[in-house]
Amino acid sequence: MKVLFISPHYPEEMQEFTRGLSEVGARVYGVGDVPLQQIPSHVRRYLSGYIQTASLFAEDRAVADIAPAVRHLGLDRVECLWEPCIELAAKLREQLDLPGMRYVDAVAFRDKAIMKERLVAAGLRVPHFARASTASMVWEAAERIGYPLIIKPIAGAGSKDTYRVEDPKGLQAVLDLVKHVPEVSVEEYIDGEEFTYDTVCINGVPAFDSVAQYIPKPIEARSKEWISPAQIVLRDPHIPQLEPGVTLGKNVLVAMGVQTGFTHMEWYLKPNGEAVFGEIGGRAPGGKLVDQMNFANDFDVYREWARSVCWQTFNADYKRRYHCGAVFKRAIGQGRICAIEGLDEIRRQCGPWLVGLNLLPIGSPRRDWRNTLISDGWLFVRHPDYATCKKLVDLAVSDLRIFAR
Secondary structure, eight states, X not given: OEEEEEXXXXXXXXXXXXXXXXXXXOEEEEEESSOGGGSOHHHHTTEEEEEEOSOSSSHHHHHXXXXXXXXXXXXXXXXXXXXXXXXXXXXXXXHHTOSSOOHHHHHHHHOHHHHHHHHHHTTOOOOOEEEESSHHHHHHHHHHHOSSEEEEETTOOTTTTOEEEOSHHHHHHHHHHTTTOSOEXXXXXXXXXXXXXXXXXXXXXXXXXXXXXXXXXHHHHHHOTTOOOEEEEOSOSOSGGGXXXXXXXXXXXXXXXXXXXEEEEEEEEOXXXXXXEEEEESSOOOTTHHHHHHHHHTSOHHHHHHHHHHHSOOOOOOOOOOEEEEEEOOOBSSSBEEEEESHHHHHHHHGGGEEEEEEOOTTXXXXXXXXXXXXXXXXXXEESSHHHHHHHHHHHHHHOEEEEO
């Protein structure tokens, strides 16, 4: 099994997927736009070869560089789990006549309007929406859809450049903020809790699935610096309260033509119990969610994803033992990290249920919270009981504080 893996080192979690591919017996050929020497040594050891291109984002030029360089290898798969390069991977598959997601489907996973059109055609509930490439088109869509509404990039990832708009005055302010975005989706705002539905599929059927709860919604966490974003991977996604979203998710997989690999869907649960689609990516989730799945289920999701795409099997005996919460901390103040408060008490109260901790050390420059969910550090807790896990998450949100100056 020979796999061409796009961007084997970045974002950081791609390093674990590279490891997974190697550990299930694949020969991994990396593709990137940096010299091989800039790939961390612990990643290079999993690579059987590496192809450098000038830019992963100039797709046609990248295909022209990469396809002739790898044609002689006898590749079996082209894989990519980084959102901006999903379409590049599809173009390479078609150029090399390899199985996997086609370009027309990759576009549907990237373009939020096309995505929703597919689901509407399948009779699934999505927010009312319109695509817009000019300010006048946005105003027209807002008039038709009504307030509150959401403005987001058509081909965005995560919640970057995503805004809630309450009224016309707010819309004018947001239009000024998204001038750099070529095309946006104008959408009905859905009032409800926000969850994920994440899967590793084999031939369109989930071999593993997982649901995570966002606390608060990402759009709220992205808008206020003082918030410590949190998320909980729930122990069992197949409970009655979550069934509307899981059923919706499985129908979305069919409508989107999912084959084999990771998917990451976001959905809303309204107070009346209705599940409403948010968006879906043909990739793994970021923001440490895959690591949380590992801690919640006591298995290696990275390796089992690799086994799925290489051999169409899934061997893990996952246990669904724990709820696993993550809390991401943002420093108070600007400059360099100067103090961390509350950590000893967090350790004391969490005890063995604190299973992961990574905070920026004293003296490090704080990060720009607008550009990274990870922010200035994170911690993981897990517990078999949801209420206890949520209590530990809330404790870290309120009592762990990082200061910068």
